[in-house]
Amino acid sequence: MRAPASILPLALESISFVAGGRAIVDAISCEIGAGARTIIVGPNGAGKSVLMRLCHGLLQPTTGRIVWRGAGTTPVGRRQAMVFQRPVMLRRSALANVEYALALHDVPYRGRRALAQTALERVGLAHLAGRPGRVMSGGEQQRLAIARAWALRPEVLFLDEPTASLDPTATREIEAAIAAIYATGTKIVMTTHNLGQARRLGDEILFLHQGRLVERAPAERFFTTPATVEAAAFIKGELPWT
Amino acid sequence: MNDLPEAFRHAAMLVATGDPGLVEIVLLSLRVSLTAVLLAALLGLPVGAAIAVAQFPGRRAVIVVLNAMMGLPPVVVGLVIYLLLSRSGPLGAFGILFTPAAMVVAQTMLILPIIAALSRQAIEDAWIEYQEQLRSLGAGRLSAAFTLLWDARFSLLTAVLAGFGRAAAEVGAVMIVGGNIDGVTRVMTTAIALETSKGDLPLALGLGVILIALVVALNAGAYLTKEIAQRRYG
Numbered sequence: 337m338r339a340p341a342s343i344l345p346l347a348l349e350s351i352s353f354v355a356g357g358r359a360i361v362d363a364i365s366c367e368i369g370a371g372a373r374t375i376i377v378g379p380n381g382a383g384k385s386v387l388m389r390l391c392h393g394l395l396q397p398t399t400g401r402i403v404w405r406g407a408g409t410t411p412v413g414r415r416q417a418m419v420f421q422r423p424v425m426l427r428r429s430a431l432a433n434v435e436y437a438l439a440l441h442d443v444p445y446r447g448r449r450a451l452a453q454t455a456l457e458r459v460g461l462a463h464l465a466g467r468p469g470r471v472m473s474g475g476e477q478q479r480l481a482i483a484r485a486w487a488l489r490p491e492v493l494f495l496d497e498p499t500a501s502l503d504p505t506a507t508r509e510i511e512a513a514i515a516a517i518y519a520t521g522t523k524i525v526m527t528t529h530n531l532g533q534a535r536r537l538g539d540e541i542l543f544l545h546q547g548r549l550v551e552r553a554p555a556e557r558f559f560t561t562p563a564t565v566e567a568a569a570f571i572k573g574e575l576p577w578t
Numbered sequence: 579m580n581d582l583p584e585a586f587r588h589a590a591m592l593v594a595t596g597d598p599g600l601v602e603i604v605l606l607s608l609r610v611s612l613t614a615v616l617l618a619a620l621l622g623l624p625v626g627a628a629i630a631v632a633q634f635p636g637r638r639a640v641i642v643v644l645n646a647m648m649g650l651p652p653v654v655v656g657l658v659i660y661l662l663l664s665r666s667g668p669l670g671a672f673g674i675l676f677t678p679a680a681m682v683v684a685q686t687m688l689i690l691p692i693i694a695a696l697s698r699q700a701i702e703d704a705w706i707e708y709q710e711q712l713r714s715l716g717a718g719r720l721s722a723a724f725t726l727l728w729d730a731r732f733s734l735l736t737a738v739l740a741g742f743g744r745a746a747a748e749v750g751a752v753m754i755v756g757g758n759i760d761g762v763t764r765v766m767t768t769a770i771a772l773e774t775s776k777g778d779l780p781l782a783l784g785l786g787v788i789l790i791a792l793v794v795a796l797n798a799g800a801y802l803t804k805e806i807a808q809r810r811y812g
Contacts, residue, residue, distance in 0.1 A: 389710075392714065394710055394713060394714060413716055414716055417714065417715075418714045420710065420711060420714075423711070424707060424708050424710075424711035424712075425812075426725065426729050427728075427729050427731070427732075427811040427812065428729075428811070436715075436725075437715045440715050440716045440717050440721065441716060468810060468811045468812055469812075470811060470812030471810075471811070471812040484715075488715075
């Protein structure tokens, strides 16, 4: 399966998302390119999750445009996948959950099982392939969600606070799975409020504050010498607890 | 009032001896109501799922009407189906009035709104939980509806059972379109009504006990199935 030309970069052209009279995302413009792992950080309510849903196409911006510059006229929905903070599994086995996603992407029936099994192995869940998805632990479900997303071979993988409700062991396993997916050439875009995680996984940081993109910097520079007052205050306030 | 103990003795005796008349009535009851449930589920579950995930003008009104139709009076449904199926009616050519087929049609109409309305509620609850995930995976509304029908299967069992309970217990619709003809369209509820008016209370009560026992047994079976399955699948 040879991947077609890249749909990246992803250009956000002054996008805003207004709900209940409040701009949750406020005139954000930027371009997200291939390669680097992009981590979106910011305090609760900064608009991280909404921004990610706008990028993924689950929400439409109130104003502004989202353009996949590399895509031309080809549909982009199938070239990207998303892992949610709370994964939703179907009432069927772990393996069948992955096969379901493959079926939605028109993968022929004969090929699904092998692809799904490979994806489960990739996240260390091969031994739980037959267990119903909804009775797995939170960490296992999140790894299953990552396997399900990875099985679709997305060019871009969005992750929205994938470890927010997990213990440290499960968090480590999730981070390892994300690293493995990145290693296969998938663009990673992830939100987190865990700055330790942002440091471990991030190449570049987008810092959101009250719906606006306040700072964008390579990870190292963002954490050592933030350029804005807001970012400096956020790092100072958050780091002791990570 | 010593009818109740007498009725239970009578019912026990009828069951123990496998009284052919009784067996025929019970089997016809089950055949009619189960066929109606099957048809109503085949129609009502997809309709409920479609309303749950679709967006269209007047959706709220449709839901209100559908919920209200859960309380359709059986005699009115029976009367409407009677008019449709009678010789001079638009569907008179089929000639099925006063046959079990007419009773199946009437009961299907009666419980279709129940199954559709209850499944609409169950599917909509699931849709709220699954929507973002399914859309992210690339499911359109149609394929999402089928996914939800299967994933909510244990909740939908309750909707189907409610339909069966209503069909097995109603007397008005089958009485009007079936005619309560002995050996042809006599079912448990119409037999109970007839025996009561004739004054044969023990037989009527005996049939009532059997009817309730059947409904309880079916519900118990379904409940256990649901319990076990939910523990297994979450």
